[in-house]
Amino acid sequence: xxxxxxxxxxxxxxxxxxxxxxxxxxxxxxxxxxxxxxxxxxxxxxxxxxxxxxxxxxxxxxxxxxxxxxxxxxxxxxxxxxxxxxxxxxxxxxxxxxxxxxxxxxxxxxxxxxxxxxxxxxxxxxxxxxxxxxxxxxxxxxxxxxxxxxxxxxxxxxxx
Numbered sequence: 001x002x003x004x005x006x007x008x009x010x011x012x013x014x015x016x017x018x019x020x021x022x023x024x025x026x027x028x029x030x031x032x033x034x035x036x037x038x039x040x041x042x043x044x045x046x047x048x049x050x051x052x053x054x055x056x057x058x059x060x061x062x063x064x065x066x067x068x069x070x071x072x073x074x075x076x077x078x079x080x081x082x083x084x085x086x087x088x089x090x091x092x093x094x095x096x097x098x099x100x101x102x103x104x105x106x107x108x109x110x111x112x113x114x115x116x117x118x119x120x121x122x123x124x125x126x127x128x129x130x131x132x133x134x135x136x137x138x139x140x141x142x143x144x145x146x147x148x149x150x151x152x153x154x155x156x157x158x159x160x
Contacts, residue, residue, distance in 0.1 A: 005114065011104060012090075012114055019118055021090065021102055028125035032093040036115045038108040044083020052076025055135055090115070 005014040011021040018027040019034070056073030058064045064072070088100040088111045104111060 005117060007104075007106075007114060008110060009104075009106065014114065014118055014121060019092070021092065023091075026092060026094075028122050029129055030094055031118075031122050032095045033122060034093065034109045034115050034118045035091050036108065037089045037091065038086060039089045039103075040086040041083045044079050046083070048076050048078070048080025048083050050076075052080060 002014070002016045004016070011022055018025055019031065042142075052073055053076070055064065055069050055076060055089070059066070059069035086102045087105050088108050090104060090111070092100040092102070094100070102128070
């Protein structure tokens with residue numbers, strides 16, 4: 001039994017049954033794993049850097065006066081800061097299906113701790129399922145022996 005964990009903004013919830021991400025429910029046994037990757041907004045970084053250095057170069061070459069250059073440099077710095085803020089990309093891996101991507105804003109560390117907990121829960125559910133399947137397979141093999149037969153029960157160890 002797992003306790004329910006929620007993200008700070010409520011967009012991700014780790015419940016006992018599965019992972020709820022942006023309103024979509026994924027059962028633990030259907031997932032292979034999740035990971036989080038911080039992504040910078042490349043367009044914002046490039047536009048900010050090029051406009052900042054372009055206006056700075058124009059000012060230093062005496063092509064622009066102080067007021068337009070200061071406005072352009074300020075705009076470039078604002079775009080650069082906006083692009084560096086970035087986002088976090090959640091990748092949900094499902095065996096036999098295409099990987100799903102979700103973009104979530106906020107500090108990457110909190111998302112990474114949630115992803116680590118989700119991977120732990122996925123591994124736990126897979127282990128429980130494999131243990132139960134092994135038990136029922138062994139029970140089926142034991143009950144499949146003919147009654148009154150002197151045949152030895154199957155060895156639990158594979159042949160060498």
